[in-house]
Amino acid sequence: MLSLLLIIIASLFFTGIIIRTKSILSGRKGPGIFQPLKDIWRLFKKGAVYSNTSSFVFQIAPSIYFASILMAILMIPLGGHQGIISFKGDFIFFAYVLALGKFFMIVSALDTGSSFSGMGASREALYSLLAEPAFFILMSSFALLTGYTSFHEIFSTLHFGTYISYAIGALAAFVLVIIALIENSRMPIDDPKTHLELTMVHEVMILDNSGFDLGLILYGTNLKFAMYGGLIANFFLTPSYEWYFSIPIFIGVQLLFAVIVGILESFMARFRMNHNPQYIFMLTSISLLIFLGVLLVLGKIA
């Protein structure tokens, strides 16, 4: 319950902090932290426009997408407190619920019949496809390390004993940050600011959505960011911490994550579109190294 609340609160600030960081780094004052939220609220008050050629899939997709993210958030634990849903193998469920939402977004993009939307959908599908093995290998390495298969148990038994496990933890955090960037279509992979359809990925996929639906999608992105932030924060939380320790740590990690994303977006150029696949696949390679490192910790190899 606690984690759901915290993540929703974090989601309110997240995009604002990113935008604020970027404006400060580029020497501007920038909008207030709640500006993105105000934009979304404005969208929520509007009605949606649907094209004649699109079917019901296009209309239900944003809701399913949003619901899938909420569902995934329910599974995130916080230190000793488990998520609202928690069972063995829930990290697989987590990944597939997110994939379900993404699937509907892709189908709805195809449903519009616009060639741009289809192109964006294809790119988005490719990048998620490449990022998925990284997430699975990463989580299964930790499952192997702890001997448990649910988020709550993995994170509550995960303790960094030897120095090599710190290295593994740092690498895992790095991989998760990049996965979060890919899943949320942020900078080195996709540029949310671009307005040229040919170079857009996520933005072009939701080109035909409007009003309430668009608001749902945008807020879903915020939630997703906060969700990954929460997942990363769990690396730094142990069940022995009381709530008055774990909540500040959680908020600190979220803040740091948002600032890092802002810094990355200010200082990095976007990768060339055809270079993206290999950079994303590199995550899988690094996850494999983490897996080998776990084997090393467990003494499976000398």
Place this chain on the structure above:
Amino acid sequence: MTNILLIIFTISLIYLGVANRLKSYIAVISFQGIILFGVAFIELIEINWLNLVLILLETIVFKTIVIPYFLNYIIKKNKITREAEPFLPDFLSVVIITVIILGSFLLSNTINDPKLKKIFFVVALSALFTGLYIIVSRRKIITHVMGFLVIENGVFVLSMAVGNEMPMLVNIGILLDIFASVFLLGIFVNKIGDVLKEGDVEHLSKLKD
């Protein structure tokens, strides 16, 4: 600590598959020199100090500073274009290098030998085959030299694995590392620039039957 360094070394190998500028290659090679410095320092701290100083100097001076500087100089002097120009797409390179790492891991797991430091063995084999892969899959002569340097780094890691017992082998490896890489390949690429104008391996295909 060495384990962490070696894992970072392996990540730098994966990065070689993605990198598409010669500058990044040079940066990776230089970075590997620093890592090897750390590994050598931790692993060989017990051998006699003169030997240790020699090895550390080699890693920090030659592998990290001189050779990368020299490569940079060659690229500038011969006006070599900055792209690496692989024959295969980078995506495939990353996949192949990952497969190489996994393969050497699986291979080393079949070995049942308590004396062997397996992680050294895995990393060394990966570097060796990655270097060979870079040599066969890149078009420019200078990238061949870089692939060779990666192989040399792998050999250095391997010699660390036996270095405690036989420091002489590490020394010999270093001697020829300096010899082969700086003296020969470096000067040679200079000459290639003079005669061929373009450091491209496709100009070197007249000798055949």
Place this chain on the structure above:
Amino acid sequence: MIGYYLTSAFIISILLFFNKNLKVNYLLTILFMILQWGFTIYEYNHKNITDLVYFTPDSLAIIFLVILSIVCIPAFYHSHIFCNSTKEIPYNRGIYFAAMVILLTSLSAAYLSNHIAITWIFVELTTLSSSALIYHRRNSLSLEGTWKYIFVCSISITLVFIGILFLSLAVQQSGGTDLFYKGLFSKAAGMNVFWVKLAFLFIFTGYTSKAGLVPMYTAGIDAKDKAPSPAAALFGSVLMNIGFIGIFRFYEIISATSILAWANNIMLITGVLSVFVATVYMLHVKNLKRMFAYSSVEHMGLIMIGLASGGIGRYAAILHLILHSLAKPALFFQMGQVSRIYNSKMIYELGDYFKYNLTGALVLLYAFFIVTAMPPSGMFVSEFLIFRSLFESGNFYVLVIILILLTMIIWAFGKNIFKMLFIKPVGFNDLNVEKISPVESISQFVLLTMVIYIGLNPPHELVLLINSAISNLPH
């Protein structure tokens, strides 16, 4: 003694490098030859006495040291002829002879070394010095040859080093602390077989670049093609011997372990593949010099087959190597005359050699019979013994394959040589043909006659040396 030898050879090469005077140049090379012969005779009389810790003149080393000293005389002689005919500037001439002296010296030291790492260092030195020889002409083709040679050799030398590292792991487990061949041999039985296997694979593959065997043979071909003929003669004989010695010394260690049969199989396969590759290329090669180079690949393949089949084959292998390193230089020396007459090495542009250079043509004809092992040739004896050992070890299929391949090689060799001797060249202007003195061919006649003599009537002393060289191998 070896200390004095190495220092004085080094001083001579430095003097050669800086010297600009032709007479002094002659004098210095003669001085080096005297030094080389003095050293050879000294080591011959001090057999098996370790010098400077790392050098022991054992039988194998003595044999090849003598061969080297024999071959180096005509090599220097023809080098002078070559440099005079191309009117080299003193600077290039200096580099050429300095590199040659370094090459010969490091080869001698590598033969004598009794430590696996010392052999390795001197082998690397041979790569360096021979690359200076290959690059002698300073054009883009010789640059390409040099680049490929250096690159392949550097990689293979790295492979050898990796093999040595694996070997050192194996030695430590069996309680050894050093890498002297003798120590390795005595500890061989207790080594972990897995590491020895890996070490063998790496070291063997690495040395094939020097020995001119299958995986890495390409480097040697380009080197022999692009180097001046006298240098190519050295590459085709004494330089290949060092590859063989590297393999042979490690093979001795292997022979004391349980993987001898496995290693034999690998060597047999490599040998057959080498002969096969040589056949394929000799059938469609267009460059006479490259054909000679491929012929070396074929002979090294036969030698590996002989070594791997055991029994009399080991004796035959070493005998064959000795004969090959006497016969092949003769061909390359003659090649120098050919390219001076025709300014070309392409078979298409050569021909009617009897008309332009009678003695040279006789040498080629003579050498054809020797190198393809027609009966008066000593190589006939050694090849026959190799076939016998193949037969005795039960490898009939291999024998049949080899005989078929050799027939094709003789055909290809003969086709090209006879085209060169009797058929008119295409588009060759014979107005300004250089007259070549018959004196220049004497050295080749001497070398080729030695092949017949040693093959048919091997001196007693040589037989003893060969037998003692292979005495470490199990019977």
